[in-house]
Amino acid sequence: MYVASDSFQRNKITSAFQGAAYHGLTIARTWAFSDGGYSPLQYSPCFYNEKMFQGLDFVISEARKYGIKLILSLVNNYEAFGGKKQYVNWARNQGQNIFSDDDFFTNSVVQGFYKNHIKAINSITGLVYKDDPTIMAWELMNEPRGTSDASGRTIQRLLPSGLDIRNGFLLKVDKTINNHLLEAGLEGFYGQSNARTDFITNNQIPDVDFATVHSYPDQWLTSQSDESQTLKSHIEDAQNIIQKPLLFAEFGKSSKDPGFSTYKRNEFLNTVYSEIYSSARNGGVAAGGLFWQLLVEGMNNFRDGYEIVFSESTSTVSVITEQSQKLNKIRKMYTRL
Structure with missing residues (x-):
């Protein structure tokens, strides 16, 4: 959105989508927020x-x-692009008694700001977003965390009541909800984690249509050598307990990590893709995987070490293309059925 707001740089957006389609990619996830700053x-x-x-x-x-x-x-959980911190600061500036950023989930004024944003995103420009079939799903928050509550119940309140989903708020705003799915933006941590979320209970909310996982073993699983085991447990729990599709909405390895190599990145990408494919091939819940993040030349301000630029790594592109083609064959098979 930021790059595309400059008409002289829009060719980069075209190039990104053109390259994605050429290599068999079918879903992209991006921000529909940038608050303050x-x-x-x-x-x-x-x-x-x-x-x-x-x-x-x-x-x-x-x-x-x-x-x-x-x-x-x-909306973002983090301060980058404003996030929940900006929302609570807006409310604090209006005289609200705000104790922490987690008041985003419970303060009625903050929630009013957020609901108004949902309305605005759905109605301000061009083809009304609620009527646009290009949009597959809404994500409530990027990587929500309730750090003041180890039980995960704060995040649980966000989903059914804080956003009034069960009372129909988002359903009323987006009347094509059968075409637009809803997901929470969770990373996939289990209860009592430092993130204060729970992969199972938070995704069991009826109005959440599919579960998500963000996988960064070099950051979060440094003591765990079998990366695939973690992936398997999420797939199994989504299949047997949550009983909803599972999307690996972010995963990658950073070139800024000590000991990084393209080989290690490709190996990890292939591990994630293989687990997804194994589930999908057998009719399981794994629905796909979105590596973080696709850039094109000239987007240097957004490089964070995880970026993949198709023109810079032919071996990584080969892994992505091969797995995308395999998953697309399964998708087309089920479409015919």
Whole structure:
């Protein structure tokens, strides 16, 4: 959205989607938020930057052109691009008694700001987003965490009541909810983790349509040598307990890590893809995987070590393309059925 808001850089967005489609990719996940700070989408509650909205419109139109479905994330857990911290600061500036960033999940004024953002994203520009089939799903928050509550219950409150999903708020805003799915944006941690979320209970909310996992073993599983075992446990729990599809919505290895090599990155990507394929081939719940993150030349400001630029690593591109083609064959088989 940020790059596309500059008409002179829009060719980069076109190039990204064109390359993704060429290599068999069918889903992209991107931000539909930028709250406060420099060049925001949302200057302050309910006040929007039309130029940034035009950038988001362009992203959606290019995705449509190249047959890519989108997952749009509605707010960040972290301070980058504003996030929940910006929301609670807006409420604090209006006189609300805010104790921590976790008040995002419970404070009625903060939740009002967030609900208004959902309405704005659905209705401000171009083809109304709630009517756009290019959008596959809404993500409630990127990697929600409730750090003040080790039980995970704070996040649990976010899902059924804090956003009034069960009371129909999001359903009323997006009347094509049967076409637009809903996911929570969870990383996949289990109860009593430092993230204060629980993969099973948080995804069992009826209005959450599919579960998600973000997998960064070099950051989070440094003491665990069998990376595939963690993937298997999430697939098994999504299959047997949650009973919903599972999307690996982020995964990767950073070139900034000590001992990084392209071989190790490719090996990890192949491990994730292989587990997904094994499940999908047997009619299981694994629905796909989105590596973090796809960039093109000239997007250096967004490089974080995890970026994949198709022109820079032919071996990594080969892994991605091969696995995408295998998964697409399964998808087409089920489509015919």
